[in-house]
Amino acid sequence: MSSKTSMAHTEQKNEVLAQRFHMEIFQEGKLDLADEILTPDFVLHNPVLPAELTKGPESIKRFASGVVDCLPDRHFTHHEAISKEDKVLIRWTVTGTPKRDFLGVAANDKPITVTGFDLFRISAEGKLAEMWQQWDIGSWQ
Numbered sequence: 829m830s831s832k833t834s835m836a837h838t839e840q841k842n843e844v845l846a847q848r849f850h851m852e853i854f855q856e857g858k859l860d861l862a863d864e865i866l867t868p869d870f871v872l873h874n875p876v877l878p879a880e881l882t883k884g885p886e887s888i889k890r891f892a893s894g895v896v897d898c899l900p901d902r903h904f905t906h907h908e909a910i911s912k913e914d915k916v917l918i919r920w921t922v923t924g925t926p927k928r929d930f931l932g933v934a935a936n937d938k939p940i941t942v943t944g945f946d947l948f949r950i951s952a953e954g955k956l957a958e959m960w961q962q963w964d965i966g967s968w969q
Contacts, residue, residue, distance in 0.1 A: 839911035845948065846916035846948040847906060849956060854922075855904045857896045859889040867957045876931070876960040898933060899924030899940075916948045939967055 852858045862885040872882040881891040902924035910917045922942045944963030951957040
């Protein structure tokens, strides 16, 4: 296998790994998957999240649990994913109806749309090591 083919294969594996973060942990509520796909010292860089939701698999489980409880009817959509070496960028949307207060979103009967970008860094061991996240409540037309 050529080095170019090998890099393309690695980038494809990295993209699948990053997609599992959203689709399995946050969409399906498989919280224990965080132990499998995140490094023990995983860091989520997000300027609005409290520190207790940003460091290590246990904090990601708490974050995902809050999302699952707040938005029981949530639906994640990946619009685009770009993989380059050890980085994966995903543009996503999540929709749902907040049934519990969470991260400044008040419980109500009005559906919300949250849009965002996540940039993941994959470790040499093939796990998610870091993520930079930007999101906002609203939608693009």
